Amino acid sequence: MQARITKAMIVGMAMTMLAAVGVSAVFAPPAHAAQVITDISYAPAQPAGSRGHMLDLYLPSTGITPRPLLIWHSGSAWSSDDGKTGADAIAAVFNPLGFAVAGVSVRSSAQAIFPAQVHDIKAAIRWLRANAATYQIDPNRIAIMGDSSGGWLTEMATLSGGVAALEGTIGTTGVSSAVQVGLAFYSPTDFLQMNAQNLPTGGLDHNSPASPESLLVGCPIQTCPATVAQANPMTYVDSNDPPLMFLHGQADFLVPHGQSVLLYNKIKAQCGDATFISVPGADHMMPQVMDPAHYGTQTVRTTTDCTETVGTGTLNPTWANFATFLRGGLKMGTSCEVTYARGSGSGTFNGSVTMRNTGTTPIDGWTVTWTWPGNQQITSAWSATVTQSGTQVTARDLGYNSYIGPGSSQSFGFTASFTGTNGIPAQFKLNDIACTTVPA
Structure with missing residues (x-):
């Protein structure tokens, strides 16, 4: 792809690609879910008839109760209100391990601008925690995961615990929206630096008024830096954040790999808890980031309590390793x-x-x-x-x-x-x- 492609073509391609690269095509539907409950309204629809305030629950037939919960949201460049799509594939992996899985949708940027999407995910977390006993969920063991804009939502939920301005008043209130661990794939983290980090061969014009980031915040991002700062996961990093793992392909054409570099360096400087897996040759797709062909070549950076380790090929991006990370963050033990x-x-x-x-x-x-x-x-x-x-x-x-x-x-x-x-x-x-x- 050449840099001369028009902005409109790039934005359109990005919207289509981001909506299509979730994990649903990678895995078969879950075989271990004892109960699947779809289209639960965690808050009234806004606007009427929309899907952004719905979630699906996949409850396993195996494992102890109460169950740990994993929340999933699929990326779409904030263009879809059906982010719970793809949770069936996640449940196929995690239900047999004893996890309940919730696929959560939030409003699209066409329906409501930021911070509506963060208000929505926090409302969903509050609803799930308030109703934990009904579904035999452990309210103290909630993890969240997503890709692309879903990874952004994961990082916002993980890093912004206790930020009153991002709670909102949607749905259930008076309950904690905190999560205990997060896992994000190729997320944007600092919108204003994205263009400068694009690949030499080109990339999305993130500064365009029609870019996904501009549409999310409701203004061309370079013209409203204060608003953009509030939408950057980087803004909320501190030493008290839950552990966060994030993965990024070095050949990502849509969300520059440098976005995760920035986030990791910020967490390291704050003495936080992060694992960053950088995969050479991988583009903006989970099948590429998790491709066994890359095993042993990825750079893994881990920082905990101001102590950093860096290795090559020390942690392959597999579902088994992701489950181990999540169990560790949920304080369930790993061996x-x-x-x-x-x-x-x-x-x-x-x-x-x-x-x-x-x-x-x-x-x-x-x-x-x-x-x-x-x-x-x-x-x-x-x-x-x-x-x-x-x-x-x-x-x-x-x-x-x-x-x-x-x-x-x-x-x-x-x-x-x-x-x-x-x-x-x-x-x-x-x-x-x-x-x-x-x-x-």
Whole structure:
């Protein structure tokens, strides 16, 4: 593509491309959703008949409850009010891992200008948190993810917690709109610098009155810098922000790769928590950013507590690695060991379970599950609330012992009855992670 292409042609192409490069074509529909609820209104439609205040919920058939929640919004250059499209593909990945998934739509820039879109996503988060018990969602474990303008929305929601001007009064109020972790793909972060960062071969004229960014804020961006600053995720970075991972292709024709460089450097300067995966040769598409052909070549920059690490090929952009990052940000743990000990006895025995956090992030709130191989029946327990249904056992922390730091452990015990043999459970799971069982 040549730089001489007209502004109108570039803008039109961008709108079409951004609306078409979500993940829905990459994955099959979810096979593990026990319940799919579509077109839930989290606020009244504005304007009447529009879709921007709707969400879809995908609730898994597996995993512990309450469930962690992952919110998804598809990018469209802010041109669509149907951003919940594509959430079925995300649910296909994350429902089997025990996550509930919500596809959330917000108003398009043609229906309402900024900050309406941020007001909308925060209203959706408040609605989901207020209704968490109804859908067995954990209100303290909410993640958000999106691509392009959906990545922008992800970063705005992740970085602007507590900013009163961006809350709005739409829908449910009086509930926190905070999220605990964010994951964004190729997002704009500083609109005024986008043209200067375009590829040498050209790119979108972001300064045009008809550019997606100008249409979002309601003015040609170079003429209203104060308004634009309020729409830049960069503006809201501070050291208290939740962890954020973002990915960007170095050959991105529509949103310059330098936008993510700027954001990473700002987070690093503020001693924040960020992981930036820079993928050579990738354009503005998730299939390219996640292409296995690029594995081992991406630059990975991580900054935490003013300490930076930089490596090449150290973290491939895979769904498994994204899930691990999200679990870490939600303080669910990423790896664990369990030591199971039991006393001897005829008909009854005492048992103990010790969980060790072998990951690098803390666990705050735990549930341990296992299946008995025989007819063991728990009759009492201590240091945990333990319930049993058939051969399935669930043990939950008591609050005072909910925290397990990296390298640390927590334990609980129980008394159980049995007849016949008293076999050892084949596997223990901690917050839906399969733990390594170590000898007592």
